[in-house]
Amino acid sequence: MPELPEVEVVRRGLSAWIPRREVEAVEVLDDRSLRRHAAGRDAFVRQLTGTRMGEPQRRGKYLWIPLTRPNGGDQDGALVVHLGMSGQMLVDTTGTTDQPHLRIRLLLSSPPEPHHRPDDVTPLGELRFVDQRIFGGLYLDRLIAAPDGAPELIPSTVAHIARDPLDPRFSLDAFHTRLRRRTSELKRALLDQSLISGIGNIYADEALWRARLHYRRRTETINRTESARLIDAVEDVMTQALAEGGTSFDSLYVNVNGASGYFDRSLQVYGRAGQPCRRCAEQGRETLIRREKFMNRSSAFCPVCQPTPRALRSSPRDSMGKI
DNA sequence: AGTGACTCCTGCCCGC
DNA sequence: TGCGGGCAGGAGTCAC
Numbered sequence: 001m002p003e004l005p006e007v008e009v010v011r012r013g014l015s016a017w018i019p020r021r022e023v024e025a026v027e028v029l030d031d032r033s034l035r036r037h038a039a040g041r042d043a044f045v046r047q048l049t050g051t052r053m054g055e056p057q058r059r060g061k062y063l064w065i066p067l068t069r070p071n072g073g074d075q076d077g078a079l080v081v082h083l084g085m086s087g088q089m090l091v092d093t094t095g096t097t098d099q100p101h102l103r104i105r106l107l108l109s110s111p112p113e114p115h116h117r118p119d120d121v122t123p124l125g126e127l128r129f130v131d132q133r134i135f136g137g138l139y140l141d142r143l144i145a146a147p148d149g150a151p152e153l154i155p156s157t158v159a160h161i162a163r164d165p166l167d168p169r170f171s172l173d174a175f176h177t178r179l180r181r182r183t184s185e186l187k188r189a190l191l192d193q194s195l196i197s198g199i200g201n202i203y204a205d206e207a208l209w210r211a212r213l214h215y216r217r218r219t220e221t222i223n224r225t226e227s228a229r230l231i232d233a234v235e236d237v238m239t240q241a242l243a244e245g246g247t248s249f250d251s252l253y254v255n256v257n258g259a260s261g262y263f264d265r266s267l268q269v270y271g272r273a274g275q276p277c278r279r280c281a282e283q284g285r286e287t288l289i290r291r292e293k294f295m296n297r298s299s300a301f302c303p304v305c306q307p308t309p310r311a312l313r314s315s316p317r318d319s320m321g322k323i
Numbered sequence: 324a325g326t327g328a329c330t331c332c333t334g335c336c337c338g339c
Numbered sequence: 340t341g342c343g344g345g346c347a348g349g350a351g352t353c354a355c
Contacts, residue, residue, distance in 0.1 A: 001348065035331080036351095061349075085348055086333080101333090133332045135349060184325065193350075201348070296327085297348065 002083040004164055004198030005241035007061050010089050014056040014065070017091050018127065020111035022052045022070065026104070033103035033131055036082075036157075037139035047140050048079065048106070057152075060164045060197025063089075064155050066143065076143040080155050081129070084136025093125040104129040104138055164198035165234045166242075176227040179219050186222065187215035188295060190234075199234065202270045203241070205300050207233040209269045209279075214306045215299050221309075240266060269300040277302040 002010075026045045028034060037044045054066035057078075064078040081089060090099070106127040129138055143153035150169060163170045175196055182189055189195055190204045199207070208215050210233035213226060222230075244266065268278060273291035280287040280302060287304040 003349095032332085082349080084332090084350085131332095132334075133348085135332065182325085188326090191349090298346095 003200040011056045011058045018053045021108040025107040030103040032134050033137045060161045062158045080141050082136050086132040087136030088130040090128045099130045101130050101132045162197045182219040184219050186217040205270045206237045
């Protein structure tokens with residue numbers, strides 16, 4: 001599932017190809033992928049057609065492409081993309097057969113002379129939104145000033161999303177202060193995109209394992225050292241995933257399959273219930289990764305490396321088998 | 324404010 | 340083999 005690293009791979013792929021191209025035509029094959037565009041399909045097509053695309057931006061799992069009108073300045077707007085569970089943005093320049101779950105197709109012009117890249121020999125191309133489960137979607141939004149006073153512009157519907165750990169303006173101090181003010185559980189907080197963004201179920205579990213913190217620790221008990229350890233772990237796991245995800249696309253074809261490669265090799269807890277904890281094994285202990293139900297999804301963790309908070313020890317959660 | 328329930332959706336995997 | 344149920348999950352909304 002696309003979390004921050006996978007979305008960043010997509011952003012980089014788009015950045016190499018779409019800036020300065022114009023949207024010549026829009027074809028919507030499935031209206032459900034426009035669920036979040038309140039004005040409806042016809043308005044989406046009308047408003048998007050004829051715009052020129054800028055440099056793709058990202059915050060957390062949200063991606064957007066700033067748009068301008070070449071013939072006269074409209075207000076600042078953007079095409080916002082959320083990949084949801086299974087969304088892909090694919091660049092096609094060779095007339096590839098439509099993918100089974102192709103939902104929206106944008107026909108793009110070549111970038112204008114004289115500034116197009118010398119290696120960019122493809123005059124026309126398509127940008128395709130493919131999405132099996134239709135949890136993702138596209139919509140148009142206006143750009144507003146970032147709420148924290150930074151100079152950047154951000155879609156109005158993304159303004160409530162917190163800065164992500166790879167954002168240069170991300171602040172550990174601010175995160176720690178806000179985390180401590182909460183009265184909740186740690187993983188719940190990590191998944192709250194208005195506190196810290198870009199983290200989903202998989203990287204939450206991976207980062208908690210790396211930081212040796214139990215997912216149900218009370219947020220108000222997390223000390224400064226633990227916060228720093230946690231953020232370091234989040235940054236490390238995302239940076240590593242990003243590096244490995246970078247192998248799944250080339251300069252023209254943006255293959256958004258963040259799952260390939262990384263998932264098999266580098267995950268330590270997610271999908272490993274019942275298998276040995278590798279950190280424990282290094283120290284000569286045999287501990288099995290556990291999986292429990294939490295927030296209507298699953299949580300995987302090492303019961304030894306990530307000690308259960310004292311208050312919870314007498315009432316273990318539902319185990320989800322495999323152990 | 325925090326939390327649970329519900330919704331959106333498809334495909335896969337399981338048991339019968 | 341075929342069918343039905345359960346599961347997976349990001350995020351918005353609503354009720355308590």
